[in-house]
Amino acid sequence: MSAHLPKESASAAIGVFDSGVGGLSVLRHIRGLLPHENLLYFADSRHAPYGAKSQAYIIDRSREITHFLLAQGAKAIVVACNTATAAAIHALRQEFHIPIIGMEPAVKPAAAATRSGVVGVLATTGTLQSAQFAALLENYGKNIKVETQACVGLVECIERGDLSAGATRALVAQYVIPLMEAGADTIVLGCTHYPFVKPLIAEIAGEEVVLIDTGSAVARQLRHRLQEDGLLSENRLQGTTICWSNSPEKEAQQLIKHLVGEDVVVEVVLDEAGQIEGI
Template identity: 35%
Template sequence: MRIGFFDSGVGGITVLYEALKQLPQEDYIYYADTDHVPYGTKSKEDVLRYALEAVEFMAAEGIKALVVACNTATSIAINTLRQRYDFPILGMEPAVKPAVEKCCSKRILVMATPLTLKEEKYQNLVTRLDHDHLVDGLALPELVTYAEEFQFDPDEIKTYLRSRLNGYDLDQYGTVVLGCTHFPYFKGILKQLFPEGTNIIDGSAGTICYLKTVLGQRNLLSSSGQGNILFYSSGRREPLNSRYTHYLDYLHHSKI
């Protein structure tokens, strides 16, 4: 059986890319809810409904585990999904914990969607970990649009980011947390904008490492898969050489 990955669009490809590196002998289903992207500006009720519909489709296709490769969908739907299904379901959350543990008293900037930053799940995470009040949040919904449009022109992205970072003293920040799975596509550009030595992190590697552990504990690891991927756009099967493969190629050549 395959491992399922679900996102509102192409952001989860950054997490799938990590899975292909750590678990090359597995096969995958990737479901992008392109009819409803972006999630980060939608209502909680809509996001929950979209997530339930997507996972119902994937469960019918047959999956042995699911990664909700979307921070917004995780914050809204993960508990409900775990109540409905018996297979392991892993979610994404901004990597605040490792950022706080390694911050060395410098500030931490969490970049995410508006809905992720507003959600109680994120607020509770920060309250629990940020004892020294070092964590700031910045909503960057337009980065989702840029990624969905395969718009990675450095000059345009830098202009946008500089406008959103105007007023922030970047020298104060030791760590930038990419709290949306669409944002790692822009990691290289962000490194150029922040002072040298700024740590830019996301949760993909840790999530897939945990997935590997969970599969091993349940005797679900495969040795016969070949990294084959079935791509779906809101339930519609995509050809092998779909737009999604271009994102995997971009990540590979960017060495992100």
């Protein structure tokens, strides 16, 4: 049964979520393009990563978090996760009658950018095995060679804030070097967590390799949809950012503030007993 939601005013906030802190890389692009919008972010770190979860599980998580963000007054939702977009975007759009913007690995721009004809894709297992990714390869990968790499364990490193640790560097090398050996001159960062280790990826891949993610394209699409629906904020002050996390780690709040790169409010979602909430 569809939820017929009332049209929110332009002054309402934009809701963004991911399976943890990765979607903050997208939120930063949104803030840069839409400085006057108020932003809400939910880090579903307790359930990260989504990459190995079933489609039904991801749909359930995405639906719960969308309900949560709508209860906080969101006028639009950005699913800042490639895996959640592939698994749940259609279900969300059927249920919620507001703008819902998703992600997809940047195969199309990578195909246009490559000089060697070989494109590497770093992503989670869930994204690489999705029908959405198969469709991208069918549409844009016909005249190039696409080398994929499932980056098992890398999301967890980023969730811990280990952005330059030795173990993280070793994982990045393990996943990037085979792409280089296959001749890739363009690498798609097919998970929103990966831009936070972009310096490591660039160091290992070399300066000649082009790294592409879709955060800026998602921000532009969001602006277009809000403008189309008359929902762009008329506020001329700097927008606020409020984040929620269900991570049991004490360092989670500091990590979010560090990754956002601005002064933000970070709240931990707790239940009545003071424990981390199930949402």
